[in-house]
Amino acid sequence: MRSGFFKQRYSELVVLTDSPAVKVWTVLLLCALVAAPAFLGPFLLGHMTVILFTVVGALGIMVLTGFTGLISLGHVGFLMLGAYAYAIGVSRLGLPPEIALVAAAIVPAVFGLIVGLPSLRLHGLYLAITTLAFSHIVSAALLAGGKFTGAGRGITIARPTILGMDLSSDRAFYWFCLAVCVLAVLVTLNLRRSYVGRAMVAIRDNDIAARTMGINLVRYKLLAFLISAAITGVAGATMAMYIGIVSVESFPFLLSIEALAIIIVGGIGSVLGAVLGTVFIVSLPEVFSALTSFMGGRLADLMTTSAHEIKSVLYGLAIIAFLRFDPRGLRGIWHDIRHAWVFWPLRY
Template sequence: MRTGDFKQTYGELVTLVDSPPVWLWSALLVASLIAAPFVLNSYALSFLMIVLITLVGTLGLNILTGYTGLISLGHVGFLVTGAYAYAVLVSKYHMHPLVGFLGAGVVPALASLIVGAPSLRLKGLYLAITTLAFSFIINSVILEARWLTNGARGISVQRPEIFGLSFESDAAFTYLCLGFAVLTLFATLNIRRSRVGRAFVAIRDNDTAARVMGINLRAYKLFAFVTSAFITGLSGALYGIYLSFVSVEGFPFLLSIEALAILIVGGLGSALGAVLGTILIVLLPEATRMVFSLFSAQIDSVFTTGAQELKSMLYGVVIILFLRYQPRGLVGTWHDIRRMWVNWPLRY
């Protein structure tokens, strides 16, 4: 039985996963997700797609906010940029979907240089306001560039066909989202255990000490912006394909709040926390609606007509509760439960 997290070698310290049960449970989870399209109905499958797409974007934001400690409220700006980049390349200029996904990552990454470079000396609230301003600016640019983006009319997007494989059906598109989610998860885990990831965490914990140790704050902060924007742009492309129509109205500011809520609820700086937080936050409105619908049909109709307002309220309540009672998020709760189980009956 595992009795702690003590590491004896550097290899054990940076290993991706050193526990066979974790690999086993991870394999069972992936197998369950692969089997899900054959079991779930279309309504439940749509939630699974949203969970996977949201997870990709949250993992991207986790690199910037969770690993590096740079608070961003402009997450939705990178989402909409990635969605429009894919839509313009694939739907308007009829390029290959893989080129579209590459553009969905590269274009937001280049845009992050514009917002990241002037923000290198900022932190906390000032950085958050700067990124928020970027999201409003990018929306205005999209609406004004009618020759490229069709302005407020938006762009229709078809589900892709890659190397003869069609992702038109919900089941096939779920597998595409699952592939992106798994690759992104492995990428972020490997970034975290690399020299770059350790530099990110050092900047987050104490940027002055990191500078003394020889870490180039400007370079690593900018790299965090670029990496986060690239991954977030891919999530935006997937979300645009899911909606079948890309427009500014499809990417409200609430998505930025949702992403931050996921990180706070799941646990900042943790890939497992991003997974747990995504599942909770995405399914929370629907679970709340189902519970209240048992008592009154009128409440059920309120959830239908005022979905955005109720989502905002639920996110606010959840954030307040977790900050007050469990600042480490769901991953902190999981660590407490695991420690209690490992040390039983000597936990006291």
């Protein structure tokens, strides 16, 4: 039984994990995810695909809000920019899908720097309102873009062939989303344990103390916006490939609320929390829909006639419940369960 966490070298402090059990379970989980399409039906496979590219978007806002403490209500704007950058790249400019996917990260990153400038003087609610205004500006600009952006009709795109892999089938696209998700998780984990990540966390905890210790607030706040927007833009591009059409109506404000709900429910500042929160929040409406269908009557028509409103209520209830009863989120609950298992029966 493990009795301590004594470290002898600095490299042991920054390693992703020093637990053989965690490494084994991680490999088993990845093997299960790779083999999942062979056992899942079309509905569950589609649901898993949505979870995978939503995890990428959640990691984007986790860098900004979870790591750096900068609240954003307009992250859907970066999601739209990533989706439209990819769609315009492949359909209007004739770029290869690989280059268009890179553009889907670069374009939101540039706008992230622009939006990040007000964060140097704004905090809390004022910054949140600024980012919200940014998302509305992006929506209005895309609607006024005429034929280039598709205006209200949007842009129709087909699933591409990337690096020789045809993504037209649901299985192939699932594996592509899995690869993107794993890459995003690794990037975010390594960012968190780097000097840049530790500086972001220091700014989140106390920006005055961080500046006193020599951390450049301007540099790291702008870096947080840049990295967050780039990751979110990639999520927007994969979402566009999945839907098949890019339009402003596909990116409602509810997506920003969903992103905040994910990091609150999962656990603020944790990559594991972003993953757990995504699984919970994305599955919550489906579970509610299954329950109402089982109960029958008028409840069975709720998710059909008022799906948007029901999702808003469910997300709000989830946020309130976790903030009231366990602000640590699902990550904290998971750590309690793991701690009880590892140290049983000595835990008290």
